Amino acid sequence: MKMLLSLMIGVALVIGIWWLFAAVFNTTASSTLAFPTPLDTFDRLGSYLFEDRSLYGHSLIEHVLASLKRLVIAFSLAAIFGIVLGSVLGYFTRFYAIGMVPVSVFQMIPGLAWLPIAILLFGLGDESAVFIIFAVSSMVVTVGVAGGIRMVPQVMIRAARMMGVGGLRIFFTVLIPQASVSIINALRVGMSSAWRVLIAAEMVVGTGLGIGYSIELTRDLLDYTGSFACIVVICLIGLAVDRLLLASIERSVRHRLGMEEGY
Numbered sequence: 001m002k003m004l005l006s007l008m009i010g011v012a013l014v015i016g017i018w019w020l021f022a023a024v025f026n027t028t029a030s031s032t033l034a035f036p037t038p039l040d041t042f043d044r045l046g047s048y049l050f051e052d053r054s055l056y057g058h059s060l061i062e063h064v065l066a067s068l069k070r071l072v073i074a075f076s077l078a079a080i081f082g083i084v085l086g087s088v089l090g091y092f093t094r095f096y097a098i099g100m101v102p103v104s105v106f107q108m109i110p111g112l113a114w115l116p117i118a119i120l121l122f123g124l125g126d127e128s129a130v131f132i133i134f135a136v137s138s139m140v141v142t143v144g145v146a147g148g149i150r151m152v153p154q155v156m157i158r159a160a161r162m163m164g165v166g167g168l169r170i171f172f173t174v175l176i177p178q179a180s181v182s183i184i185n186a187l188r189v190g191m192s193s194a195w196r197v198l199i200a201a202e203m204v205v206g207t208g209l210g211i212g213y214s215i216e217l218t219r220d221l222l223d224y225t226g227s228f229a230c231i232v233v234i235c236l237i238g239l240a241v242d243r244l245l246l247a248s249i250e251r252s253v254r255h256r257l258g259m260e261e262g263y
Contacts, residue, residue: 005108007243008109036228045229055226056217058209064233066209067198070126074133075194079187082141086186087171090149090179100146107139111197115204127208129201137194148179184250188242195238217232 015038023088025035047053048060089099108164114135118128152175160174176183202212211230 002056003247005238011239021225032150033222033224036225040225041228041232044225045232048229050116054153055214060214060229060233062212063209063230064237067202067211068237069108070133070202071194071198072208074130075191076191077143078134078138078194081138081143082186082190083183084140085146086142087149087175090146090172091175097229100143103139103146106135107143109135110161111136111193112200112204118201118205122240129198130206132201132205136197137190140193141186141190144189145179145183148182149175151182152178163213176204180253181250184246184253188246188250191246192238193239193243195234196236197235236241 005097019038022035022037025031029035045060048055052059085099088098089103111132114132115128117135118131122128122131153163153199156174156178157170160170168198198210199212199215201209211234215227215230218224218230
């Protein structure tokens with residue numbers, strides 16, 4: 001209940017700032033286009049969801065499902081890749097200094113800068129969008145996981161070895177539990193990066209369906225209320241995944257490790 005109340009207060013604060021800015025802009029700016037207000041935006045969103053209003057040939061639900069499909073595929077691959085590579089780099093100190101160089105190089109490349117490579121490999125379409133999401137979020141997860149593994153005190157590893165624990169058992173009985181909070185945080189940051197890159201990728205690679213593609217169409221047609229309705233959907237999905245799912249998992253893990261009370 002505390003988490004839900006905090007979330008509602010935070011959302012109300014954002015809507016209040018949005019409403020105030022729109023009111024000031026629409027009364028003082030010389031622009032011929034009005035800045036969409038929260039009321040106009042939610043009214044348009046309601047027409048998309050409950051009045052079967054088409055969003056350029058497809059329903060809003062179809063656009064959302066197409067985006068979520070790309071996100072799930074790309075981020076699942078990125079999470080597996082990042083956790084495995086991050087664990088290896090974090091555990092084997094000799095590999096860390098060398099292995100983190102290409103990881104850092106790839107992480108510095110902005111999401112849309114991967115576009116030429118994606119088009120060369122896959123052309124325009126879903127595969128390019130999935131590749132861009134994977135390329136960005138996998139590096140974020142790798143860095144976070146490697147850092148979390150390296151934060152586990154070496155004395156705990158030596159103690160486990162003295163008790164006869166070795167090989168992969170150290171990963172599952174010592175390293176993973178102790179680094180679990182860092183791993184979850186890495187997944188949260190990776191998910192946020194994946195969600196942002198997904199929207200940007202859909203706007204430029206010609207997917208033909210998706211929330212990012214919808215924003216591109218509404219912007220080109222100067223339908224900014226429709227664009228804001230799509231942006232609200234993006235924010236709601238992002239909040240649901242991060243605050244209601246991943247944040248809850250993190251609090252549960254912190255409680256089990258004795259880092260947080262009152263869960």
